[in-house]
Amino acid sequence: MTNLLRGSGWRASLALTVSVLLTPLYLVPTLLFLVGIAGVAVFLSGLLLIPLATVAARGVVRVERQVLRIAGAEIPAPAYSPGWRGVFDRCAWRTLMHSAALVLWSLGAGGLVTVLLLTAFVLVNLPWIATMIPIDRANIGGFPISYGASALGVPAGLLLASGSLHLAEWAIRGEIALAYVTQGEGGVLRMRRRIAALEATRTGMVDAAAEERARIERNLHDGAQQRLLAVALAISRAKRIGDKDPEKTRTLLDTAQTEALAAVQDLRDIARGAHPPILTERGLVAAVTEAAGRHPTPVQLDVQLDERPSRRIEALGYYVVSEALANAAKHADAAPVTVRLCRTADASGDRLQIRIVDAGSGGAEITPGGGLTGLAGRVHAVDGSFHLHSPPGGPTEVKAIIPWQA
Numbered sequence: 001m002t003n004l005l006r007g008s009g010w011r012a013s014l015a016l017t018v019s020v021l022l023t024p025l026y027l028v029p030t031l032l033f034l035v036g037i038a039g040v041a042v043f044l045s046g047l048l049l050i051p052l053a054t055v056a057a058r059g060v061v062r063v064e065r066q067v068l069r070i071a072g073a074e075i076p077a078p079a080y081s082p083g084w085r086g087v088f089d090r091c092a093w094r095t096l097m098h099s100a101a102l103v104l105w106s107l108g109a110g111g112l113v114t115v116l117l118l119t120a121f122v123l124v125n126l127p128w129i130a131t132m133i134p135i136d137r138a139n140i141g142g143f144p145i146s147y148g149a150s151a152l153g154v155p156a157g158l159l160l161a162s163g164s165l166h167l168a169e170w171a172i173r174g175e176i177a178l179a180y181v182t183q184g185e186g187g188v189l190r191m192r193r194r195i196a197a198l199e200a201t202r203t204g205m206v207d208a209a210a211e212e213r214a215r216i217e218r219n220l221h222d223g224a225q226q227r228l229l230a231v232a233l234a235i236s237r238a239k240r241i242g243d244k245d246p247e248k249t250r251t252l253l254d255t256a257q258t259e260a261l262a263a264v265q266d267l268r269d270i271a272r273g274a275h276p277p278i279l280t281e282r283g284l285v286a287a288v289t290e291a292a293g294r295h296p297t298p299v300q301l302d303v304q305l306d307e308r309p310s311r312r313i314e315a316l317g318y319y320v321v322s323e324a325l326a327n328a329a330k331h332a333d334a335a336p337v338t339v340r341l342c343r344t345a346d347a348s349g350d351r352l353q354i355r356i357v358d359a360g361s362g363g364a365e366i367t368p369g370g371g372l373t374g375l376a377g378r379v380h381a382v383d384g385s386f387h388l389h390s391p392p393g394g395p396t397e398v399k400a401i402i403p404w405q406a
Helices: 007-021 023-040 049-070 090-124 126-132 147-151 153-182 188-241 246-274 277-282 284-294 311-331 371-381
Strands: 299-304 337-346 349-358 385-389 396-403
Touching (some): 007 023, 023 049, 090 126, 153 337, 277 284, 277 311, 284 299, 311 349, 311 396, 371 385, 371 396
Antiparallel strands (some): 337 349, 349 396
C-alpha cells in the first residue's frame, strides 16, 4: 500500500500510459521499413523508404527518452555517425530495431499496467457506481452487485492499484534495459565506458578534495584564525596593563571574550557547511529544510523521499543543495529558489535526483577553480551526473542525479 503514496510509481505509470498512446508513432519506422523492403521487389521503388525509416526511428527514440523522463529515468543518446553514414551505420539499424521493440513493449507492459489501473479505479468506485444504478439492474456481466459486496471493491482496488504501481516501476526498468540492449550498451561497450568514466572522475575526486580543503583553509584563515589572534592580542595587552588600569583591562577581556565566542560560531558554521549535525541525526530532508530556512530569499521545497539514502549520499546531496543555494544567494539577485528532491530509477538502480532552480539573471558557467566545478567533480566521483542550464536572463537550473547507495 505504501506505493500509493510514492510519486515514483505514479510517474512510471503515467510514462507507460503515454507510451501506449504513442504506439502508432512508434510503429511508423517499422511500417516504413517493411513497405520499403516490399517495394524493392517492385522496380526498386522502396529504396527511399529504408533510409527514411532509420531517420524516423531516431525521432522515435528521442521521443522515448522524453517519455522516460516523466518517470525520472534517463537513457544515453545513441552515438550516430556524422552525415549520411549515420543513416546506414550499425547504430542506425540498432535504433530501428529499438523502435520496433518499443511497439511490442508499449502494447504489452504499458497496456497491462493501464488496464490494471483502470480496473483498480472501477473497483474503488464500485460503491458509488452501485448507488447510481437501479437495484434490479445493478450487475456487471450478468453478476448482481449488492451494496455490501461493492464495498469490498475498495480494498481490492487499492491493493490492485498498489501492485500495478509496483509493476509500473519494474516495467520502466525493463524499458531502460531494453534500450541498453538494443542500442548495444551492454557487455564490453558498457565496461569500456565505465572505465573511461572512472578515469575521468578520478581526477575530479582529487580536484574536488583539494577545492574543499582550500575552502576550509580560507574560511579558517579569514574568520576563526583572525578572531583567535585578536583574542590572544587582547589578553596579552590586558596582562601588560594588569592593575594599572582596571577599566581598560576589563574592556580588553570583554573584547577577548566576544572574539572567542565569535570564533566558536565561525568554527560551527564551517563544520555545519561540511556536515551539519542535523544531517546525521535526522537526515537529508531535515538538513535541507534547515538550510532553506537560513537562505535570505524564499525557498520552495518539493521533497518526495520515502526513506533515507546512504549516509555518504546524504552528505553529498546536502553539499549540492547548500552550494547551489549559496551561489543563488550571491548571484541570483534575491530571486526565489525551488529545491526538488525525489527518488528515481534507471538501469543501474535507484537514484537520488536533486534539482535547484532560481529565477535570477542566469549566465552561470562551470569554470576551472569555481564552486560549480568542485560540485560537478564530487557528483561525478560517485558515478553521478551533473547538469547546469543557465541561459542569459535566467532561470538557472542545477540538476544532479546520484546513486541512492554509495
